[in-house]
Amino acid sequence: MQIRPETGADHESVERVQELAFADARIPTLVSTLRTAAAPLPPVSLVASVDGQVVGHVMLSASRLDAPRRLVDVYVLSPLGVLPDFQRQGIGTRLVEQALAAARDVPLVFLEGSPAYYGKRGFTGAVALGFRAPSLRIPEPAFQVAPMPPYEPWMTGTLVYSAPFWDLDCVGLR
Ligand SMILES: CC(C)(COP(=O)(O)OP(=O)(O)OC[C@H]1O[C@@H](n2cnc3c(N)ncnc32)[C@H](O)[C@@H]1OP(=O)(O)O)[C@@H](O)C(=O)NCCC(=O)NCCS
Numbered sequence: 001m002q003i004r005p006e007t008g009a010d011h012e013s014v015e016r017v018q019e020l021a022f023a024d025a026r027i028p029t030l031v032s033t034l035r036t037a038a039a040p041l042p043p044v045s046l047v048a049s050v051d052g053q054v055v056g057h058v059m060l061s062a063s064r065l066d067a068p069r070r071l072v073d074v075y076v077l078s079p080l081g082v083l084p085d086f087q088r089q090g091i092g093t094r095l096v097e098q099a100l101a102a103a104r105d106v107p108l109v110f111l112e113g114s115p116a117y118y119g120k121r122g123f124t125g126a127v128a129l130g131f132r133a134p135s136l137r138i139p140e141p142a143f144q145v146a147p148m149p150p151y152e153p154w155m156t157g158t159l160v161y162s163a164p165f166w167d168l169d170c171v172g173l174r
Contacts, residue, residue, distance in 0.1 A: 001091060003098045006045045006057070011035075013054035014047060021081025026168050030079065033164040034061040040073045044102045048082070048091045056082040058095040060103055063110070063165075065131070067157040075103050076161065077111040078170075096121045100146055107151040110159050112172065115141045122146045130156030137172035 006014055015028035034043050041062035048056030058080045065072040077099055082091045100122050103109045110126060111118065126133070126145035133143040143159075165171050 001048055001050050001055075001089075001094070003046055003048050003094055006047045010047050010054055014045070014057045017054055017057050017083055018079050018081045020083055022079065024173070026170055027079050027081070030164060030168050030170050031057075031059060033168065034059060034162075037061070037162065037164050039162060040064075041075065041106060044075070044099060046095060046098055046102070048086075048095055050086065055086040056080075056091045056095050058099045060099055060109065061162060061164075063162045064160045065108060065155060065157050066160055067155050069154055072107060072155055072157075074108040074110060074159070075106050076159075076165075077109050078165075080111075080113075092117075093121060100148075103146075104148050105150065107148055107155055109146040109148065111144055112138055112142050113144060115144060118144050126159075132158040133172075134159045134161050135172040 015031055018027045018031055039062040044060040046058050047054045060075040060077055062073055063076045065074050080092060080095060123144040123146045126143045127140050129145060131145060161171050
């Protein structure tokens with residue numbers, strides 16, 4: 001299994017992987033929109049491939065933290081998906097690990113997800129660190145963050161998702 005940045009030739013497979021992983025047509029559209037959206041940080045889009053087949057995908061895209069001192073550019077990790085037949089083989093874990101490695105120059109990486117899964121993979125509850133979720137529909141334990149080397153304690157406040165998440169109603173998936 002190889003983890004590598006996606007290329008233009010992977011776009012169709014990536015969107016298929018996310019559609020099958022989430023069974024939700026909004027998720028592949030979210031990926032294609034985030035790829036080309038104007039953003040203060042470049043998106044990071046990594047694929048896991050096995051024998052040349054794309055079987056997993058993770059994306060980081062820029063959002064903002066509304067901190068008291070100033071707006072801070074941060075990453076949101078979303079979506080993460082692995083084809084059902086390839087789940088539980090460590091592929092998701094490797095994708096998260098490589099996504100965090102690619103985010104080391106950005107202060108914070110936020111996500112919504114299971115604390116049982118992400119708590120073992122570098123993330124911690126965001127509310128306890130002084131962050132406020134972008135929607136009341138996100139249960140507190142699901143709102144998680146991974147502080148990166150440039151993080152400083154004054155960086156608290158509300159996470160404001162980038163426009164594609166709102167446009168596609170992908171905040172706090174209903
Ligand atoms: C979540 C997901 C990315 C994990 O990928 P993966 O390659 O299977 O994960 P790994 O093999 O690295 O990790 C295995 C862990 O995930 C759990 N897991 C994997 N697939 C699971 C599933 N379908 N349902 C519940 N738990 C699952 C395993 O129980 C295991 O837990 P442990 O760490 O306590 O042992 C994958 O299941 C997926 O694509 N799910 C659908 C989309 C989704 O929900 N994405 C995350 C949204 S935040």
